[in-house]
Amino acid sequence: xxxxxxxxxxxxxxxxxxxxxxxxxxxxxxxxxxxxxxxxxxxxxxxxxxxxxxxxxxxxxxxxxxxxxxxxxxxxxxxxxxxxxxxxxxxxxxxxxxxxxxxxxxxxxxxxxxxxxxxxxxxxxxxxxxxxxxxxxxxxxxxxxxxxxxxxxxxxxxxxxxxxxxxxxxxxxxxxxxxxxxxxxxxxxxxxxxxxxxxxxxxxxxxxxxxxxxxxxxxxxxxxxxxxxxxxx
Amino acid sequence: xxxxxxxxxxxxxxxxxxxxxxxxxxxxxxxxxxxxxxxxxxxxxxxxxxxxxxxxxxxxxxxxxxxxxxxxxxxxxxxxxxxxxxxxxxxxxxxxxxxxxxxxxxxxxxxxxxxxxxxxxxxxxxxxxxxxxxxxxxxxxxxxxxxxxxxxxxxxxxxxxxxxxxxxxxxxxxxxxxxxxxxxxxxxxxxxxxxxxxxxxxxxxxxxxxxxxxx
Numbered sequence: 001x002x003x004x005x006x007x008x009x010x011x012x013x014x015x016x017x018x019x020x021x022x023x024x025x026x027x028x029x030x031x032x033x034x035x036x037x038x039x040x041x042x043x044x045x046x047x048x049x050x051x052x053x054x055x056x057x058x059x060x061x062x063x064x065x066x067x068x069x070x071x072x073x074x075x076x077x078x079x080x081x082x083x084x085x086x087x088x089x090x091x092x093x094x095x096x097x098x099x100x101x102x103x104x105x106x107x108x109x110x111x112x113x114x115x116x117x118x119x120x121x122x123x124x125x126x127x128x129x130x131x132x133x134x135x136x137x138x139x140x141x142x143x144x145x146x147x148x149x150x151x152x153x154x155x156x157x158x159x160x161x162x163x164x165x166x167x168x169x170x171x172x173x174x175x176x177x178x179x180x181x182x183x184x185x186x187x188x189x190x191x192x193x194x195x196x197x198x199x200x201x202x203x204x205x206x207x208x209x210x211x212x213x214x215x216x217x218x219x220x221x222x223x224x225x226x227x228x229x230x231x232x233x
Numbered sequence: 234x235x236x237x238x239x240x241x242x243x244x245x246x247x248x249x250x251x252x253x254x255x256x257x258x259x260x261x262x263x264x265x266x267x268x269x270x271x272x273x274x275x276x277x278x279x280x281x282x283x284x285x286x287x288x289x290x291x292x293x294x295x296x297x298x299x300x301x302x303x304x305x306x307x308x309x310x311x312x313x314x315x316x317x318x319x320x321x322x323x324x325x326x327x328x329x330x331x332x333x334x335x336x337x338x339x340x341x342x343x344x345x346x347x348x349x350x351x352x353x354x355x356x357x358x359x360x361x362x363x364x365x366x367x368x369x370x371x372x373x374x375x376x377x378x379x380x381x382x383x384x385x386x387x388x389x390x391x392x393x394x395x396x397x398x399x400x401x402x403x404x405x406x407x408x409x410x411x412x413x414x415x416x417x418x419x420x421x422x423x424x425x426x427x428x429x430x431x432x433x434x435x436x437x438x439x440x441x442x443x444x445x446x447x448x
Contacts, residue, residue: 052333052366064322071328078321092308096296103298104282138282 007032008060010046012039013210014218016110017069018057020167022208024073027158029084032059070102073163087160094146095160098153101142102164108135109168116175117219129181133188139165140189147191151198158202166199167209174215235263238290240276242267244440246391247299248287249430253387254306256426257314300331303387316384327378330370331388337363338392345403346445357403361410368411375420382424386417390427393418397434398441402448 009032011018025032037046037056049058049065059066066075077087088095112135115128146153153161172183184193199205239262241248255262267276267286279288279295289296296305307316317324341363344356371377377385396407408415421427
């Protein structure tokens with residue numbers, strides 16, 4: 001079994017993918033050195049550690065880099081399998097279902113809400129908001145199937161899919177503040193709305209998730225830098 | 234219904250990945266050819282979110298998305314022919330490269346085959362770059378994971394019959410840029426599971442021209 005050894009996480013404060021990894025490391029009870037990256041001026045260390053995609057997060061364990069947030073989360077659960085809480089369920093089919101929905105979130109939810117932020121017209125924004133709501137409707141169904149009446153996607157406590165979805169919540173809140181989009185309508189997605197509050201209230205989330213306002217400030221900086229026709233509130 | 238069933242389409246490189254994995258593991262299964270123009274009740278029920286093949290049904294429970302199916306096959310039948318290595322770091326590398334293949338190669342493929350002019354030129358550049366990255370990652374190893382045929386090999390080998398089509402559409406030679414990948418593909422084709430699963434490259438070219446219009 002690997003010891004903790006030298007662990008570094010290259011991240012960026014408002015990246016939901018970095019937050020996802022920080023949540024996983026919290027669940028495993030692993031301490032690490034967090035190194036904030038400037039994505040507009042990428043460090044030698046980042047470029048050397050992730051030459052293929054040049055992105056964060058990158059976990060560097062004993063000098064060896066692991067890239068891609070979902071890959072890192074799985075790595076953490078395996079390499080520190082004796083520590084902290086289990087992130088993955090034991091059953092292969094349950095694992096496959098969790099992986100399916102995590103991939104779905106990254107393929108469909110993230111581009112939709114980023115699209116809301118980047119939209120150049122009100123129509124484009126409304127289109128992206130609609131897409132996001134379709135995704136959340138599907139996740140509502142997924143929650144019903146996976147949780148089987150328990151508080152989290154994974155059951156009694158947070159697991160892989162909770163982390164995969166939950167790391168995006170602070171951005172959804174930031175976008176709600178900026179553009180007035182309601183993502184969690186208790187009428188339409190009651191299970192997800194309740195889960196989102198519950199998730200945000202966990203000790204893990206309170207320790208690791210940045211304030212939505214931090215994301216708002218970042219988004220406004222991006223808009224100023226790259227120019228945007230539509231203004232946020 | 235058989236205990237293990239694969240909903241698939243004969244020419245799908247994603248479905249072929251699953252066929253190779255099941256064959257390598259010696260798992261008996263029922264292959265069910267799907268009509269993608271008129272999707273079956275079973276397919277729509279098994280994959281309501283994406284409505285796509287492949288879908289693996291094990292004891293009636295569906296698993297969707299080819300790389301997730303590969304991982305499932307490896308976990309459900311762990312004793313025979315492991316696809317992923319044991320070491321967590323090596324496993325992470327395998328997952329990273331399999332994702333790279335799905336994100337980069339597949340995206341470049343779509344753009345290379347469906348665009349023209351500048352967009353196609355860019356797609357060609359990106360495709361060559363991605364293939365060279367994989368060639369460099371393979372290096373002098375027999376397989377991506379080292380000495381044993383494994384996860385990344387299964388993920389990538391089913392796209393190799395498409396090289397001929399990339400070359401026709403992009404007017405370049407894969408072998409010129411990635412000789413190690415070409416040698417690796419030939420090595421993989423010596424395995425019965427692979428030889429049986431892959432579509433003939435000329436046939437792929439024919440299908441692509443029908444689907445996207447002639448080059």
